[in-house]
Amino acid sequence: MQDETRITTVRARQVLDSRGKPTVEVEVTCGEAHGRAIAPSGASTGRFEACELRDGDNQRYAGQGVLQAVANVNNVLAPAVIGLDARDQRSLDQRLIETDGTDDKSRLGANAILGVSLAAAHAAAAAQRMPLVRHLNRLWGQLVDSESAAGADDMCQMSMPLPMVNMISGGLHAGGQLDFQDYLIIPVGAASYSEALEWIVDVYRKLGSLLRDAGHEGYLVGDEGGYGPKLPDNESALSFVVQAIECAGREAGDDIAIGLDVASTHFFRDGAYYLKSESGANLSAAELTQRFVEWANRYPIVSIEDGLAEDDWDGWKTLTEALGDRLQLLGDDLFTTNVTRIEEGIRRGVANSVLIKLNQVGSLWETLQAIYLSRQAGYRPVVSARSGETEDATIADLAVATAAGQIKIGSIARSERLAKYNQLLRLEDQLGNEAPFAGGDIVRPAQRPT
Ligand code: PGA
Ligand code: ZN
DSSP states (O other): OOGGGBOOEEEEEEEEOTTSOEEEEEEEEETTEEEEEEOOBOSSOOTTSOOOOOOOOSSSGGGTOOHHHHHHIIIIIHHHHTTSBTTOHHHHHHHHHHHHOSSSSTTTOHHHHHHHHHHHHHHHHHHTTOOHHHHHHHHHHHHHHHHSOSOOGGGGSOOBOEEEEEEEEOGGGSSSSOSSSEEEEEOTTOSSHHHHHHHHHHHHHHHHHHHHHTTOTTOOBOTTSOBOOOOSSHHHHHHHHHHHHHHTTOOBTTTBEEEEEOOGGGGEETTEEEEGGGTTEEEOHHHHHHHHHHHHHHSOEEEEESSSOTTOHHHHHHHHHHHTTTSEEEESTTTTTOHHHHHHHHHHTOOSEEEEOHHHHOSHHHHHHHHHHHHHTTOEEEEEOOSBOOSOOHHHHHHHHTTOOEEEEEOSOSHHHHHHHHHHHHHHHHHGGGSOBOOGGGGSOOOOOO
């Protein structure tokens, strides 16, 4: 092993995320080379996510501190990985997982483990004097080589992702009345990532004026920077977004399409879906599916995330049969970036796309495996941020390096979001033809391999 890539120090500390909640930052050095990463944190978390360790004592940060996870890095994980080759992410992550010893990373904390895993990747890149995106692309190539027969070279070509961007927030991310969490726009007609971003900003501005003109004066932004207006019902948010697209001079559908993150698990109880914005209407999976079909007929919707709840496999089957050929049906809480859950979804033939969140599974190598499995099965991976984020922009490099094709970061306000959008602008500029834009077709459901 080259000495320059051997891990020499690992050090964690508590920092704050975009909600002012403590999170874990880790620094790894390989000699003079240095890498740093910060774990993100969700609000609408899935039941099958790896466990985020919080202190739970009410003395500090209302029990939300992560000092125990920090101590676990400094006292337990650091000695376990010092001396390892930081380039060998597979062995490193395996060591972290074994040291924890639980299935859900609950002993030492997924926030502790992910912090080390990502900081090591940053340090490995620095030690090799290589941009992170190239190091991640190399790791991705290793995984593709080890998992697939010859001829998978095309999987290793980098690409710039198509963004899906939050415009209006509801659910657990905003204080308004909307049940559904995200109303997103997807600039399917843009010719490049930077053009897509420009269109998004235009629509976001127009939407702000439209909401103000309609009397939703004191609109504030939600956790991910989307507007959080008090609208009368879930559908009115859709019509505002369509209007904003048109006011920005774009064709709703051909230029800019719509995505939803229903995040339905949080309003699913005892087999029914409760819509508080509709006087507590309580819908079956079939009725909610019917709602989506009607909306898909009337609005240029191309993607629906977590349309049904994480445990509602039968409902998901119905939803997939109804809309799977037409729309991207994205599983977030359903899959939790977990290979076993994704395999189950593939086996049952539900959904056709997988949201990829590093901290849902808790290590980089397992995340790459989830992306690979999804792509192999014809399920589209969408790399995603969490509602609690920081200046850490690793997911931008990850999406480009693995050619995931799509990315979901939140809105284009708030700097923890912009850190990623801006990193993508840098990568587009630096990589040029090496990372062509994935383009609008990526969001259309792929033909399933038979
Ligand atoms: P979360 O939201 O980070 O609060 O889980 C993001 C999402 O549901 O996609
Ligand atoms: Zn989601």
